[in-house]
Every structure is written in C-alpha cells, then in structure tokens.
Amino acid sequence: MPVSAAQQEVQTLYQINQTAEITDRAKLEELTGTVYDRMDRSWQTSPTFTQNLVYRVSVSQDGAIGNFESLNQPAKDCTQETPLPNLLKSAETSNSNSAAPVAKFTVVFRPTGTLEVNP
Template sequence: MYRVSTSQDGAIGNFEPLNQPAKDYTKETPLPNLLKSSETSSSNSAPPVAKFTLVFAPTRTLEVNP
C-alpha cells in the first residue's frame, strides 16, 4: 500500500510506502522507475494536484483509491 502524489500532467511526484510489505517490496513495483522519470519534468516543483492510495496485491492486481 502506497500513498502517491501526482502533478498536473499526471507524473508521479512522490510516493510513500504505508506498511511493512510496501517497504519490503518497493523495488518490485514500477513506482521507483516512474518517479525517476518524473524528476526530469519541469513541473517537479509544482504542488501535487492529486493524491491516491495504491495497493499492489501478490496476485498481480492493482487497486487505486482516491
């Protein structure tokens, strides 16, 4: 389970693991790669416009909640 903030263009500006499994398995999710690509965006200093909670399940399902 992660808290994710996005910029106006949809780029991931930040993410935070919310539980121990998320901390343990962060490198097995696409989040670090998506964050890295958004750091090169010129809108990186803008405040987040959307915040979501993401849940990556071991069954390879993704749950997104506002």
C-alpha cells in the same frame, strides 16, 4: 543549532503535506485512470510478495508521479517489485513546479498481480 536528520524528515513531510491538493472530482477521475494505466503497463514483474503493498502517491495535474511513501512494512520491503521507483525517476526529469497542486492516491499492489488506484 544543527538540524537532525529526523527533524529534516519531519520538515520534508510537513512541506509535502502542505502542498495544495487537487480535489476536483472530474480531474481526480481522469488522473485515476492515467495513474492506473501508467502503473499497470509498467508493472512487468510477477509478484513474490505475499501481502498487499500499500503506498500513498502524489501525482501532478499532468499525471506525473511526484513522490510516494510506503504505508505498510511489506510496501517498504518490496518497493523494487513495483514500477514506482522507475516512474518517479522519469517524473523527476520533467519540469514540475513543487508549489503546483497534486492529487493524492492510495495505490495497492496485490500479490495476485492486480492493482488498485483510489483517490
């Protein structure tokens, strides 16, 4: 029986959710700074959105962005106004082990031009 696109998406999300998570507080603090700096330097556009863009971002131990998902509709609509797609593309070219643990962050891009990164 063929697997539907919805089933494939659920399986992919399940696999993402089953990845080992980095929970060491010191490592999370280090990665928070790394992710913030990388995104802040890359976010060059002036926001045209009027609501916060909220994302869930998975980051490898070396600070590379493995994937991200939009957590609200404005984030889905305005992803191209963030540096996330470009940072993700550069992460894809690096050697990343899909079984390696990741840190999960909530990243908020505010219409005021400020950025928040929280574990």
